[in-house]
Amino acid sequence: MPRRERPLDEGDAPLLRFAADLRLLRQRAGSPTYRQLALRAHSSAASLSVAAGGRKLPTLAVTSAYVRACGGDVKEWEARWHTVAASLTGPGGSHHPPYPGAAPYQVTDSGRYFGRERLVEEVCGRLRAERVAVVTGPSGCGKTSLLNAGPLARLRAADPAPAVLSCTPGPQPGRTLTRCLAHLARERPPGGPRPLLVVDQLEQLRTHCPHPAEARRFLDALWQAARPGTAPCRLLLAVRSDALPYFTGHPLLAQPLTMAPMTPEELHRAIVEPAARADCTVEDRLLAVLIAGAAGQPGALPLLSRALLATWRARTGTLLTLARFRETGGIERTLAEAAESAFTALPGAGRERARQVLLRLVDPGGPGGVPRPVPRGTLDDDPGTAAVLEHLAAARVLTLDGDRVALAHGAAQHAWPRLARWTAEDPEGLRRRQALTEAAAAWRAAGRDPALLYRGRRLAEARRPGPPDDRLTAAERDFLAAGARAQSARRRREADRRARLRGQRRLIALLATLVTTLALVVAATAPLAVR
Template sequence: MLFGASGAGKSSLLRAGLLAGVRAGRPSWRALLFTPGTHPLEECAIRLAGVVGGTPGPLRDEPAGDPRALYRLAGQALDGEPAEAEILLIVDQFEEVFTLCRDEGERARFLDLLLTAATGGNSRCRLVIGVRADFYAHCTGHPALLAALPEAHLPLGPMTADELREAVMQPGVRAGHIVEGAPAARIVADAAGQPGALPLVSHALLETWLRRCGVALTPAAYEAAGGLSQAVARTAEDTYTALGPGRRRLARQVFPRLTALGEGTQDTKRRIGRHQLDDDPDTGAVLEHLARARLITLDRDGVEIGHEALIRSWPRLHDWLDEDREGLRLHHRLAEATEAWAALGRDPGSLYRGTVLAMARDPAGA
C-alpha cells in the first residue's frame, strides 16, 4: 500500500515506474492497473476480463458472492504458464473506494476479493494499492487491510531538490531540448516545501515548453507561463474565458460535477460517465475544449478532472464549490441513485420514498 499526499507522485510511480518496469522486465507477468470508480467490482471485472479472457459479466457477478473468486481466476489464468508468472493488480486512486463507492456492501466485497486473492495460500496474484495519505484512517476500518498495513505500508514523501532537478531536466534533454539552468533552478526553488507540487511542476513545464525559444526552455518562457503557482490557474481561467457565454454556463455546470466534496478531507476529483452529461453539440464542444487544455481527461465512457491540483489552485472553481456545497452533495447522491436504479432495470423498489424523497425534493425545488 503506497501512501502519499495528493500530488506526491503516486500515480507516476505506479504507472511510469512499477507498471512500465514490470512490462519491460517480467514478460511472463500479466499486469493491469485501474481506478475503483463508483462501482469497483464492475471496474475490476472489466479490466480483469482483458487479462484472463472472457467477458466482464460473469467475472463481475461471480466475485460479488465469493471472496475467493479472483484467487481462483488468477490460478486458472496462469495454468500452464511458467512458475514465475504472476498477475499484478495495481489499484490507483484507491481513495475512490471511500469517496465514490456509496454501497458499503460492494465496498466490503471488493476489498475482500482483492485481499483474498493476494494473501491466499500459494497465491499467484500480487496487489499494489496507491492511496492518498489523508485516507489512511479509512483503510484501518477494514480488518484485513488493517492487518496488512504493518508489513505492506510504503510512504511516499516529496522529492529531494536533486531528484526534482533531474525530473525537470532529463525528459527535455532526452527529447533533444535544452532546459536552461535558470528556469530549472527557479522551478526547484518554487516547488521546495510545497505539498503536492508535482502536478503543478508538470503543468508549468508544459506551458513553458509551449512558449519555448527554438529548442530551449528559458526563464522568460517560464515567467510567461505564470510560474509554478499560477500556471494551472491561468490556464484554467484563460480556457474558461475563451468560451462564449452559453458554453461558459455549461463549463460552470461540468466542473462541480467532476468534484467529490470532502467529508473532513480535501475535495477530490470525481469521475463520471459521459452519459451523465447532456448529449448535445455544445456540451461535446466544451468537453473537447477543456480536454485540449489538459484540464479534464476524456475516454470513450468517462470524464474526469486532469489532476486535483486544479481543484486546489483555481479560485473560480473554489467559489463554485463553496456557493452551494449541500446542493452539490444532493446532486451527486441523486446521480448515484439514478445509476443504481438504471442498473437494476429501473426497478420501482429502488426509487426514493418517504422522508428521503421529501428531503431530495425541497432543495431541488429551491
C-alpha cells in the same frame, strides 16, 4: 519602396492560419510597414515580419507585441498562441515533448520519468517479497505516474513478461474485480510468471461506491486473491492518503509505502533529465526558479509539469529559458487556468460551495507563500462539500492529505483573479471567519468546554448576518448556538441574582422600618410605664 510580403504557403495548418490572421490584423490597422510596427511595438522589424511568415511559431512576447501594435486583443491572441503551440506538439506534431503536462506519465514514458527511482525500487522490492504493494500519498503527488512509468514499465519489459491489468474500482467495484481476475486467469500461460493486478485510485471505494459493505467485499476479495498458496495474482494498489482511515483495520493496507515530497535533488532530476533525453537544456536560472517554486507546495508537481511543457513549446532552439517560462505565464498562469476551468465546470450550487471552501484556505492579506492547511473536520461533512473537494482535487486546485485540505500552491490566491477578488472584498471578515473556525474546532476538541465559547461583543459580531453567500459550517453554527445559549443562561442567572438582591434590599428596608417603628413605640410608652 518596402518589399512586398512573401505569400504564405498553401494549406490550412494551424500555424498558417495563425500567420494569415496576423496579416489580416495588420491590414485592418492600415497596413503599416514592419518598420512602423517595430516603433510602436518596441521590437525588431525582422522578428515581427517572421511572426507573420507562417514558417515558425513566433514567441509569445513577439506575438503580443505584434498584436498590441496593431490594436488587437492581446489576451485573445495569447490564448490562440497557446492553442497553436499545443497543436504543434500534439499527435500530429513533429516532436515528442519531454514533459507530459496535465496528463500522468504512461508506461511508454518510462524513459523520461526521473526523480522517483528510489521509491520505484522499494515498490518492486515489495512486490517480489510480499506479492502486495500499496502506495499512498496526497492528491497530486504523482501516484498514477509512479505506477505506470515505474513498476509497470519494468514488468512489461521483463522476459518473460507477466500479464498486467490496470483498473480503478468505479461505482461497481465487485463487477470490476470479477472481470479483471477472469481476464488475468485467461492471459496467464501455464507455468508463466504470476500476473499483476494494478488497482489505482482505491479511494473510489469511498467516493464512488454508495455501499460500504460492497467496498469491504472488494477489499476482502483482493486480499483473498493475493494470499500465499492460492494467490492467482500479485497486487499493486494506490490510494490517496486522506482515504486511508476509511480502510482502517484491513490487512491489505496495513503497510503502505508513502510518497514523500520530492527533495531538491529529485526535482533537479525530474526537470533536467527529460529535457536532456529530448536534446534540450534547462537554463540554470530557470532551474533555480522551478525548484524554489515547488518547495513546500503540496500540489506543485502537476503544475510544474504543465508549465515546463508550455516552456518547452516556446523554447528557442534547444534551450529552455527563464524568459520563455515567464512569457508563457509560468506556474501562476497554469494554476489560474486550471482553477478557472474547474470552477466554471461546477453547477451554481457547487460554485457557491467551492467559494466557501476556497476562502477558508486562503491567508487574507498574506503574500501567498506556503499554503495554509486546514483540518477536514472544519469543513462541512455533507455530500455537496465532499463532491466539491473531489472535483477541485482532481483539477489540482487543492490537495487532500490525511485529514488536511490545502491549496495546491500558495500562489493561487493572487494568481487566480477570481480568488484574488474574493479575498480582497473583505480581508478582515475573512480573518474573523477563520478565527471562528479555529475557535469552533478547539471547542469541540476540548470536549465542548464552555470556557472556550465566544461571549459578549465577540459573540455578537460573529452572529451578525453576513452576505447571502457567506455560509457557516455546521460546526460553527453549533459553536455560536452554544455560545448564545451560555450567554442567555448567564443573563438569566444575572437577572435572578439581581432579583434576589432587590428582594433582599426590600426585606432589609422593611425590617429597618419595623425596627424604627418599634423603637419609636418603645420610646413613647416608656414614661407612662415609669409613672
